[in-house]
Amino acid sequence: MAEYRAPTRDMAFVLSDVAGFHDMAKACGHEEVGDDLVTAILDEAARFSGSVLAPLNGSGDRTGLSFGSDQTITTPAGFADAYRQYVDGGWGSLQFAPAFGGQGLPFSLAIPVQEMWHAANMAWGLCPLLSQGAVEALSENASEALKAELLPKMVSGQWTGTMNLTEPQAGSDLATIRTTAERDGAHYRIRGQKIFITWGEHDMAENIVHLVLARLPDAPAGVRGISLFAVPKYLPDAQGEPGERNDCHAVSIEHKLGIHASPTCVMSYGDNDGAIGYLVGEENQGLACMFTMMNNARLTVGLQGVAVADRAYQAARDYVFERQQGVAPGATGASAIIRHPDVRRMMMTMKALTEAGRCLAYSGCVGVDLARAPDLDEDQRRYHRRRVEVMTPLVKGWCTEMAQEVTSLALQCHGGMGFVEETGVAQYYRDARILPIYEGTNGIQAMDLVGRKTLRDQGQGMTELVAEMRGFAEAIAGDAAVTGERLDRFCQSVVFVEEAVRLVLDGQDDANHAGSVAFNYLMLTATTVAAWLMLQSAQRAAARDDGSDPFLQGKRVTVNVFIDQILPRCAGYLSAIRAGSEAIMAMADDSF
Incomplete structure (x- = not known):
């Protein structure tokens, strides 16, 4: 199984330059959380995930669990020791209140750390994910006595x-x-x-x-x-x-x-x-209390999609540079398969989707912090709450669907060896498949976006999102970081989202309309928002690049791939939304 190397440079870039982490930290009273602290936390998390968790991923998959006659469960070798190191390192306490032993850091700073856990070993990472969700639910809803008893x-x-x-x-x-x-x-x-x-x-x-x-x-x-x-x-x-x-x-x-x-x-x-x-x-009032846990869990499940996609991409990247097969265009002998255009298409698609998912997930999680920022007034906090409500199904739904595509492409890049378990890439494909199912299926996420996040407020949150994307497009018109044709393609997708909102609002007389269009509505909106965030990353990369940084140059190329190859899918999503429910609901039950 390929070594895991946490992409800390991209994590830090997305957190600060796309998701607006430092502005959020100032609004939330976290001025002390500067670049040096972020770098130190990410570097140490990368060490722990790469050296402790990742080596257990393949062996844990092969060994599985032992269920004893005394109703106890034994985890694979090394898991319990890794968890002890996790506790000793204070990793579970990053974003929680100092009153209960937490470090009081922003929720969004824990997000790249959690991405590393899930990329290195998703099965193990689910334990702290659920635990942190339980802490959030108790912190928000439990009595002071129960908090004192359980939370430390x-x-x-x-x-x-x-x-x-x-x-x-x-x-x-x-x-x-x-x-x-x-x-x-x-x-x-x-x-x-x-x-x-x-x-x-x-x-x-x-x-x-x-x-x-x-x-x-x-x-x-x-x-x-x-x-x-x-x-x-x-x-x-x-x-x-x-x-x-x-x-x-x-x-x-x-x-x-x-x-x-x-x-x-x-x-x-x-x-x-x-x-x-x-x-x-x-x-x-239990369901409302549980949703405190579920809403953030949905964001972190979307983050799992980013994590497993990145791990699969890394495995494919290692393989395509090593594997010699055929003669690439312009070559005279056997070539590494990365030189073949179709393999390059798959690799760039994986890279673009994964980095876009990271932008989407981190931005949604920074919004969670902004929604409770003490230095913002209540109208501003309500605005950010509406944005988080819209972003949550987008992050959970789109990032987990994206993970299906990326892990499948990673397997495809390995050819027949990808279908063989010992290469390890098949595990990512299998592990990723749960993500669109748990914490509310993606069908439920799509219906949530249509129902509670569009129909209930007559599209206010979605209209605000469209207005912000349109304002961004107007502000960067003529910017050398984005060609006019690519900006036009993005602007067209924003128009598609605006039309989709109208179609959802106008379709309420048809009982089947919402359910029939919801998934495509989610995918259209999320793909467009991801493009918006990727364009922001291109703009920031261009502003920082002096011509000597391959990372910043590569970031701009990856954004171009997203705009050229991924964003055009939006036309298909809108076409399906325009078609409504007629064909979907037309077949008689006994004809299936």
């Missing part, structure tokens, strides 16, 4: 966290969950079963705090009657250490297409006296 150990990483939503009969439709909670003094007794629980049981940490959705006996029907509970594997004792074992267990693990080293568990609560749980937030 979770922020440090000593204890991990999970999200428990799905049940056998309740996937995306959470209104049908059957897990119950009964009041029992200061706590609740939880009974039920949850499926697809990532890192629900393992041997890497001393305790696991499960965040579980359940229904009280007198709860209203549907999603309005769901409450959220923190259910520790071991109940904290008087000293805050793991004490009595709670009545919750993993009863099996799933055998999956990919992420073989990540335990996906069936969890059972209350087989005996009932699992003790502590209410998070208010009764019957």
Whole structure:
């Protein structure tokens, strides 16, 4: 398996020059977070991801997990030691409040660090991803007493966290969950079963705090009657250490297409006296509390798409420079396959998509920090909240779809060897396939963009986005960094987005319209926004380049590939949106 080399130069460039990290840091009172600190954090994270996590990726995939007769799970060799080093390094505490042991840094600074974890070893990286989401949900919603009891150990990483939503009969439709909670003094007794629980049981940490959705006996029907509970594997004792074992267990693990080293568990609560749980937030408000965790998790799942795409691109890059095959145009003998134009097409497509995904993901995450910046007034914070709401489905949906294309192309670049497991590239293809599915399928992301993010506010957030992209295009007209033809292509795509918004708003009389156009609406919008961000990166690269920096020159070439080869897809997305629901819904059920 190819060595992982974290692209820290591009990460730092995108964070500062495209996503606006330093302006955000100033608005959020983080003036101390300058380039030197960012570089130091990224360099050390690159060392840890490259030397500790990446070597375990292939072996973990091959070994998988061991589920014991005592309902315990043993992770692959090296995983637990890597997690101990992660905790000792303070990596889990970067963006969390100092009151609970965190370092108080911006959320968006943790994003390139998390990208490295997932690129190096996505199965391992899912454990801290879910834990950090659980910390966010508790920080925003739990009582002060519960925060004091759970958060210090979770922020440090000593204890991990999970999200428990799905049940056998309740996937995306959470209104049908059957897990119950009964009041029992200061706590609740939880009974039920949850499926697809990532890192629900393992041997890497001393305790696991499960965040579980359940229904009280007198709860209203549907999603309005769901409450959220923190259910520790071991109940904290008087000293805050793991004490009595709670009545919750993993009863099996799933055998999956990919992420073989990540335990996906069936969890059972209350087989005996009932699992003790502590209410998070208010009764019957559990879904709103859980979405604190889910919204940022959706951004970080999009980030996983960027990460696995970059790892696959690196593997392909190493291979195409080594593999000799055929005679390239202009050559006289056997050539490295990178010299063949079609291989170069695939490599440049992978590079352009991955770097565009990084721009999209980092910009969305900087928006999370801006939405709560103390130095901005409330109108400005609301503006940034609307932008984050629009960006979240774009990041999750587009970056995970992009990962399918990039990992497939990486395998294709390897030819027949890509289909052979020992080259390692097939693992990236398999691991990436979960990304459009979990944390809300991409169909759900698309419907969220249409429904809550367009129809609900009559397109306000989308209109603001279009206006900002159009203003950018006007500002750079005549800039030598972008040719007129490429700028025209971008401007046409912005017009396409504007028309798509109108079509979505006008299609409300057709019950099938939203669902029929939603996916193409998401892909059109995200591709155009990605192009906008890539053009910004070209402009900034040109301003910095004195003619001697291959990185900055390569950045501009990659942007041109995106505008020339990827952005034209927008015309097809709009054509499908214009067609509406007629052909999609026309076939009789018995004709399938």
